[in-house]
Amino acid sequence: MSDGQRLFIGGEWVEPDGGHYPVTDPATEETVGRAPQASPEQARAACAAAREAFGAWSRTSPGERAAVLGRAAEIIRGRLVPYAELAVAETGATTGTARAMQVGVAAARFCRYADVEPAEWPVPPQINEAGPMGAAAVMGALAVRQPVGVVTCVTSYNNPWANPAGKVAPALAMGNTVVVKPAPQDPLSVYRMAEALAEAGAPPGVVNVVSGQAADVGEAAVASPDVDMVSFTGSTAVGRRIAEVCGRDMKRQLMELGGKGAAVVFDDADLGSAVAGIGTTFSFYSGQICTAPTRVLAQRGVYERLVGQLAAYAGRLKVGDPREPDTVVGPVVSAAHRARVESYVELGRKEGATVVTGGERPPLERGFYVAPTLLADCANDMRVAREEIFGPVVTVIPFDDEDEGIALANDSDYGLIDYVWSGDVARAFRVARRLRAGGVGVNTVGRNMEAPFGGFKKSGVGRDVGSYALHAYSEVQAIVWPG
Numbered sequence: 062m063s064d065g066q067r068l069f070i071g072g073e074w075v076e077p078d079g080g081h082y083p084v085t086d087p088a089t090e091e092t093v094g095r096a097p098q099a100s101p102e103q104a105r106a107a108c109a110a111a112r113e114a115f116g117a118w119s120r121t122s123p124g125e126r127a128a129v130l131g132r133a134a135e136i137i138r139g140r141l142v143p144y145a146e147l148a149v150a151e152t153g154a155t156t157g158t159a160r161a162m163q164v165g166v167a168a169a170r171f172c173r174y175a176d177v178e179p180a181e182w183p184v185p186p187q188i189n190e191a192g193p194m195g196a197a198a199v200m201g202a203l204a205v206r207q208p209v210g211v212v213t214c215v216t217s218y219n220n221p222w223a224n225p226a227g228k229v230a231p232a233l234a235m236g237n238t239v240v241v242k243p244a245p246q247d248p249l250s251v252y253r254m255a256e257a258l259a260e261a262g263a264p265p266g267v268v269n270v271v272s273g274q275a276a277d278v279g280e281a282a283v284a285s286p287d288v289d290m291v292s293f294t295g296s297t298a299v300g301r302r303i304a305e306v307c308g309r310d311m312k313r314q315l316m317e318l319g320g321k322g323a324a325v326v327f328d329d330a331d332l333g334s335a336v337a338g339i340g341t342t343f344s345f346y347s348g349q350i351c352t353a354p355t356r357v358l359a360q361r362g363v364y365e366r367l368v369g370q371l372a373a374y375a376g377r378l379k380v381g382d383p384r385e386p387d388t389v390v391g392p393v394v395s396a397a398h399r400a401r402v403e404s405y406v407e408l409g410r411k412e413g414a415t416v417v418t419g420g421e422r423p424p425l426e427r428g429f430y431v432a433p434t435l436l437a438d439c440a441n442d443m444r445v446a447r448e449e450i451f452g453p454v455v456t457v458i459p460f461d462d463e464d465e466g467i468a469l470a471n472d473s474d475y476g477l478i479d480y481v482w483s484g485d486v487a488r489a490f491r492v493a494r495r496l497r498a499g500g501v502g503v504n505t506v507g508r509n510m511e512a513p514f515g516g517f518k519k520s521g522v523g524r525d526v527g528s529y530a531l532h533a534y535s536e537v538q539a540i541v542w543p544g
Contacts, residue, residue: 071110072265087153087392101281107269108285114266119236131175132261151247167226199544208236210289218244231530248272320477323470324354328362330482343433348453375433402452476517
């Protein structure tokens with residue numbers, strides 16, 4: 062157990078006004094550390110420190126900023142094992158997931174944005190006709206990407222390394238300064254990230270971290286007049302509140318919100334591939350991921366076989382201690398979240414779904430575990446098919462033809478990532494183009510980390526990842542002159 066962590070404001074480690082609160086290991090239910098409870102005044106002080114640091118940082122060269130990010134990547138890679146152990150303790154992720162997909166991805170993201178990309182480019186000249194301003198002239202122009210300013214990054218609990226890195230790295234690369242408000246369940250990893258950035262040479266105030274369980278800390282970090290942009294990952298309900306606060310001052314927003322990914326499986330699909338992909342809902346972060354294919358739409362000719370194979374797949378997964386090398390499904394993040402997931406399973410029963418496998422708490426003495434659960438015989442108007450459960454629960458809904466499958470997939474408040482499985486590649490791409498989602502996986506749940514990422518509808522606003530993240534954390538300025 063670590064001693065009480067301090068806030069990181071203006072390059073200094075600051076004692077929190079609100080004392081500390083315990084961080085709980087979801088697998089053991091033991092306290093693994095004490096996180097600082099900032100006051101709203103300290104959140105505003107962090108924003109003011111970021112504002113003060115912005116001028117000098119924004120004037121550094123892209124190469125200087127890239128060097129800091131590159132050194133941070135090296136530091137994080139050098140501490141992969143202890144950082145991953147902390148991530149396991151805070152989140153309940155398996156050791157392999159914490160090393161590869163949390164700390165490893167964070168280091169890769171800092172390395173990615175250490176690659177300097179052009180921040181300005183010429184615009185084709187235009188001949189202006191004679192008018193009130195005088196004779197006709199050839200006008201030259203240059204488009205320039207400028208930093209937005211101070212960015213408040215409100216991060217999710219399911220990945221306290223890769224998610225913050227995906228915000229902080231491109232924001233710093235573009236010359237912004239940041240205030241990070243981590244999720245209250247697992248903030249300790251984010252402080253280690255700030256420590257690595259400071260060691261890498263980030264000047265005081267460029268990176269600030271304030272944590273706390275009270276909502277007023279995040280609200281203060283969003284509402285501060287020193288903040289120009291808010292980047293948020295989390296629930297649609299909280300995103301709506303942040304958007305309301307940002308709207309008062311026309312602050313820029315980047316929102317990655319909830320998801321209820323549809324997996325459309327046609328009769329001619331490779332079922333082995335479909336089952337392995339859909340099965341990641343059970344295993345990857347124990348279903349606590351917004352991109353999970355949680356809502357399976359199965360064409361009737363393959364429905365029964367798909368349900369049977371998914372049930373068999375779920376039954377083979379070891380649920381247990383995330384530190385054991387053969388564990389596939391670890392705990393969910395808290396007792397409260399376990400109760401929430403279990404309430405959805407019971408709701409599914411009441412709505413008429415068949416619990417094919419799972420549905421009962423695993424027989425483990427400690428830990429917030431949920432068994433991989435498959436709900437069949439569902440309809441698209443059931444709450445378990447419409448609301449984000451955020452756990453290892455998959456619902457299966459039958460459909461008859463292509464048009465019905467597309468209609469069911471699109472009949473959702475969400476639109477983050479959908480999936481299509483079909484042996485007819487032409488049809489798969491035809492269907493993909495008709496799905497109202499920010500991303501579509503064709504015969505895969507894999508991601509291209511240079512492709513734009515974001516959602517339609519209530520799944521979010523804006524796009525990031527790859528070069529799109531650099532666009533998200535910048536404003537475009539036009540400089541025009543007579544040629």
